Amino acid sequence: MEVVIAPAERLARIAADAVERLLRDRPDAVLGLATGSSPLAVYDELARRHTEGGLSFARSRAFMLDEYVGLPADHPERYRNVIEKEIASRVDFAPGAVQGPDGLASDVVGACAAYEQAIVDAGGVDLQILGIGTDGHVAFNEPGSSLASRTRIKTLTRQTREDNARFFGGDLAQVPTHCLTQGLATIMSARHLVLLATGRGKAEAVHQLAEGPVSAMWPATILQHHPHVTVLVDDAAASRLQLADYYRETFAAKPAWQGL
Numbered sequence: 001m002e003v004v005i006a007p008a009e010r011l012a013r014i015a016a017d018a019v020e021r022l023l024r025d026r027p028d029a030v031l032g033l034a035t036g037s038s039p040l041a042v043y044d045e046l047a048r049r050h051t052e053g054g055l056s057f058a059r060s061r062a063f064m065l066d067e068y069v070g071l072p073a074d075h076p077e078r079y080r081n082v083i084e085k086e087i088a089s090r091v092d093f094a095p096g097a098v099q100g101p102d103g104l105a106s107d108v109v110g111a112c113a114a115y116e117q118a119i120v121d122a123g124g125v126d127l128q129i130l131g132i133g134t135d136g137h138v139a140f141n142e143p144g145s146s147l148a149s150r151t152r153i154k155t156l157t158r159q160t161r162e163d164n165a166r167f168f169g170g171d172l173a174q175v176p177t178h179c180l181t182q183g184l185a186t187i188m189s190a191r192h193l194v195l196l197a198t199g200r201g202k203a204e205a206v207h208q209l210a211e212g213p214v215s216a217m218w219p220a221t222i223l224q225h226h227p228h229v230t231v232l233v234d235d236a237a238a239s240r241l242q243l244a245d246y247y248r249e250t251f252a253a254k255p256a257w258q259g260l
């Protein structure tokens with residue numbers, strides 16, 4: 001696991017560099033897109049590079065991590081609509097190239113199995129962008145999630161619903177109680193995981209992710225078993241890392257050609 005500590009604007013550029021390097025090398029690469037506020041600056045940077053630098057997504061495909069259950073198709077907080085607004089509509093993905101779990105499916109089990117199959121049929125995710133919840137969840141794999149889980153329905157914790165109430169006018173009652181989410185094993189199947197976290201509120205989760213024991217109580221800790229993980233954090237999110245100095249020295253000495 002590589003931990004990079006840098007100001008938030010630089011983190012977004014570093015993540016965008018990894019996406020750009022992948023797409024220039026393999027234009028038909030498969031991306032994994034996350035919602036939440038953490039990746040927004042990365043999406044801004046990618047949209048800018050598309051407009052100003054000719055970075056093309058036309059041959060690529062993308063899979064979303066998760067989706068609320070039951071939000072109407074036109075609800076602005078439905079993750080499919082959030083991803084459309086924040087990145088898909090700002091670049092040149094082909095129609096239908098961005099997929100997400102169907103939070104309105106009547107056959108939930110079938111929809112989750114179909115989503116897993118769609119990812120496999122696409123050849124798997126090459127680069128997965130991730131955020132992390134304050135309780136250490138990734139996608140919507142809440143504490144207690146099976147470390148071997150696949151896409152399925154989950155009940156959201158009160159903590160996550162409170163964290164996300166800000167997107168629903170601060171009204172907890174408007175936040176859905178359930179979601180469909182890629183499982184931890186699904187996420188672990190992606191070839192490169194790039195996780196972004198900023199702010200002191202994420203410091204404990206980031207410490208557990210990088211330095212804690214692997215445990216379902218901090219679901220993100222499963223990433224310690226992945227061979228290619230990049231954790232991009234600002235000073236505040238890094239404030240509880242025991243090995244922060246080592247991570248800083250290592251990244252400062254890293255040759256540019258290595259990329260992430």
Ligand SMILES: N[C@@H]1[C@@H](O)[C@H](O)[C@@H](COP(=O)(O)O)O[C@@H]1O
Nearest residue numbers: 035036037038131132133139140
């Ligand atoms: N399902 C999303 C996660 O994918 C995201 O990582 C998390 C953190 O969000 P933020 O980046 O806004 O802190 O929020 C939600 O729960």
